[in-house]
Amino acid sequence: MNQGTHPEELPAEVLDDVAGVVGAEVTLLGRLPAGVNGGAVRVRLAGGADAVLKAVPRAHPDHLDETLRAQRVVEHMRRRGYPTPAWLGVGATATHVWHLMDFVDAAPAPELTPFLVEQLMEIIELQAGQACEPYDHWSYAWRVATGQESAVAGLDVDETPEQSRLRQSVAGLSGYSCVVSALVERLRLVCAGVLPPRAAPDMVHADLATPGNILVRDGTVVAVVDIGNAGSGTRATDLTALVWYTFQDRLLDGVRRRLWARILDVVGWEGAAVLAAAQILFMLEVPVRHGRHDVVPGVVTRGHRALDELNALR
Numbered sequence: 001m002n003q004g005t006h007p008e009e010l011p012a013e014v015l016d017d018v019a020g021v022v023g024a025e026v027t028l029l030g031r032l033p034a035g036v037n038g039g040a041v042r043v044r045l046a047g048g049a050d051a052v053l054k055a056v057p058r059a060h061p062d063h064l065d066e067t068l069r070a071q072r073v074v075e076h077m078r079r080r081g082y083p084t085p086a087w088l089g090v091g092a093t094a095t096h097v098w099h100l101m102d103f104v105d106a107a108p109a110p111e112l113t114p115f116l117v118e119q120l121m122e123i124i125e126l127q128a129g130q131a132c133e134p135y136d137h138w139s140y141a142w143r144v145a146t147g148q149e150s151a152v153a154g155l156d157v158d159e160t161p162e163q164s165r166l167r168q169s170v171a172g173l174s175g176y177s178c179v180v181s182a183l184v185e186r187l188r189l190v191c192a193g194v195l196p197p198r199a200a201p202d203m204v205h206a207d208l209a210t211p212g213n214i215l216v217r218d219g220t221v222v223a224v225v226d227i228g229n230a231g232s233g234t235r236a237t238d239l240t241a242l243v244w245y246t247f248q249d250r251l252l253d254g255v256r257r258r259l260w261a262r263i264l265d266v267v268g269w270e271g272a273a274v275l276a277a278a279q280i281l282f283m284l285e286v287p288v289r290h291g292r293h294d295v296v297p298g299v300v301t302r303g304h305r306a307l308d309e310l311n312a313l314r
Contacts, residue, residue, distance in 0.1 A: 010041065013093050014055050018043075018100055021089040026053070033108060033212075042103060051088055054228075055098035060161045064092040066228075067099055069133050073230045076132040077203060083123065083223050104223045106215035112245055114255045119221045120208060120242060121262065127235040130203040135160075135231030137204040138197045144170055145191045145277035169289055170281045176288050176296070183284070183300050186307065187277040194270045200232040209241035236266040240275040244283060247302050260313055269314050276306055 010028065019026045025046040032040045032052065043053045058064075071087045078086060085102040092098065109116055140159065143149070144167055159167070174181040206229040207213055215223040243259045246252035263272045280303040287295035 010055060011093065011095065014096050014098055015043075017091050017093050018053060018089065018098060021091045022100060028053075043100075050103040052085070052101050052103050052225075053098060054101075055096045058092065058095060058097055062160065063097045064090075066160060067092075067097050069135060070228045070230055071099065073133055073203065074227055077126070077130060077230075080126060080130060082126050082130075082203075083221065084227050085223055085225060099228070101225070104215050104225075106217040106222045109211040109214040109216045109221075111249070112209070112211050112214070112242070112252070114252055115219065116214065116216065116221060117242055117246065117252065117255045117259070120214070120224075121239070121259070123221065123224065124205075124208065124235050124238050127203040127205070127238070129201050131200050131232030132203065133231055136200045136233055137206055137231050137237050138200050138233030140167075141233070141237060141278035142191075142194070142196050142274050143167060144281055145187065145274045146194065147171060147188060148196075166282070166285065170285050173281065173284060173288060179300055180284065180288070180296065183303050184281070186304070187280060190273045190307065191270075191277050194274055197234070197271070200234070202233060202235040203230065204233040204235065204237045205230050206237065207241075208238040209245040234267055234271070234275075236263045236271065236275055239263045239266070240272070240279050243276070243306065244279050244302070247305065256309075260309065264313060269310075272310060276310055280306060 015026050015028065022045065027044045029042040029044055029050070032042050040052055040054045042050060044050050067090050071090050074084055074087050077084060085104050088100045088102065090099045112120070140163060174184045205224065205227060207226050208224060210226070213224060213226040214221055215225060239259050239262055243256055243263070246256040246259065260272070263275070267275065280299075284296070284299050284303065287293075287299060
């Protein structure tokens with residue numbers, strides 16, 4: 001994910017570009033809370049309507065195309081009742097890529113409760129059969145989990161630069177410590193022999209388990225945001241991310257059992273193993289890459305626990 005731009009760092013040319021695209025003067029009001037990647041600011045358009053602007057530094061030549069892809073996913077899913085705010089415009093300057101969306105008068109969830117997770121499970125069902133962009137999280141998860149390259153598996157896929165960097169970083173995790181190496185080896189063994197997925201029927205949000213991406217009013221989910229990494233695959237990807245989150249609170253143990261059952265219904269045990277392995281590796285890569293050595297043991301413990309639970313369901 002790209003680190004966002006703070007309001008005080010937002011170049012004036014970005015606001016000028018936004019105004020040119022949407023055809024209205026834009027006034028910066030201030031930074032919004034939550035959003036793990038930062039950069040979300042509240043703005044006011046001439047005429048009084050508020051909106052949310054997210055601008056990030058250009059990361060690679062295809063960055064704008066990726067943001068336009070996300071906009072198409074948003075438009076497609078909103079037509080099917082998916083609760084994500086409308087995107088009002090997308091654009092880029094020489095240094096930044098931005099998108100502007102409707103402002104939703106609701107607060108980010110401070111944490112996911114059993115009731116919120118149940119609501120998210122229903123929202124995820126709206127993603128079934130709605131793949132509309134060839135940005136395949138399913139086959140990518142398989143490559144991460146098995147450690148196999150696309151060419152070896154006979155897959156013809158394109159990875160974004162960010163995906164390639166992340167997969168290469170995951171491939172080096174075993175060198176961190178013997179404890180991490182043992183977990184990685186266990187994950188590889190669980191996924192050994194699993195064939196690559198052949199279909200990508202669903203829309204995948206890819207960051208639905210982050211509480212700050214869930215906007216809530218009176219205890220009800222009214223919107224999901226940060227859809228910039230959305231693509232295709234299996235909706236069980238988002239369910240698996242929720243499984244990982246539920247290990248943080250014993251009150252979520254019951255809803256986790258329902259999540260596991262739903263994942264198995266959607267992709268079967270081998271598919272669940274691949275998605276769980278990829279999720280564990282992603283969650284392990286972050287603290288290793290950032291040198292957060294105190295966090296790694298907890299991730300390793302949680303990873304083994306997730307595998308133990310999944311094995312018990314085989």
